[in-house]
Amino acid sequence: MDIGFLINLHSGVRWIVVLVGLIALVRFVVGMFAKQSYDAIGRISLSVLNAVVGIQFLLGLILLLWKGMNVGSAQYWGYAAGHALVMIIAIGALGATSGRVKRAATDDQKWRIGTIGLVVVSILVFVGVMSVNGW
Numbered sequence: 001m002d003i004g005f006l007i008n009l010h011s012g013v014r015w016i017v018v019l020v021g022l023i024a025l026v027r028f029v030v031g032m033f034a035k036q037s038y039d040a041i042g043r044i045s046l047s048v049l050n051a052v053v054g055i056q057f058l059l060g061l062i063l064l065l066w067k068g069m070n071v072g073s074a075q076y077w078g079y080a081a082g083h084a085l086v087m088i089i090a091i092g093a094l095g096a097t098s099g100r101v102k103r104a105a106t107d108d109q110k111w112r113i114g115t116i117g118l119v120v121v122s123i124l125v126f127v128g129v130m131s132v133n134g135w
């Protein structure tokens, strides 16, 4: 496989992360303000987001190791590892959010925890992309 293909793939998957993330965020915000019952759209949008972000993590990890070993300069490692670190924190925050949403006792708490978590994750992903080639 060609590294350019992998970079393009990792770069393109970001838009799926953005799309699914936006759907999840809108659902959680509406659910919270309209005091709705927690539903399948909330649950599924969060699961799909976890899955897409998991794929992005694997692609990113392969890219980091592959390009890191080939370029190998301290400057490249600094540039790429900064992005990877922010994204790993974002992925951890998403996992923690999903767990807490699942365990929350009331629908109100599920929407609220999901909204706060998704806002934090969105900010981290925004910053993480800005730290490489930007949007």
Ligand code: HEM
Pocket: 007, 010, 011, 013, 014, 017, 053, 056, 057, 058, 059, 060, 061, 063, 064, 067, 080, 083, 084, 087, 088, 090, 125, 129, 132, 133, 134
């Ligand atoms: C939600 C998670 C992530 C998103 C949205 C994302 C997005 C991006 C974007 C947009 C780029 C710029 C690509 C380009 O040059 O066109 C990039 C580059 C890169 N990403 Fe990620 N990324 C994510 C997670 C990760 C993770 C977890 C790792 C590593 C463990 C990683 C490793 C890299 C590397 C090494 C590059 C640099 C490619 C280069 O040499 O220019 N990414 N990422």
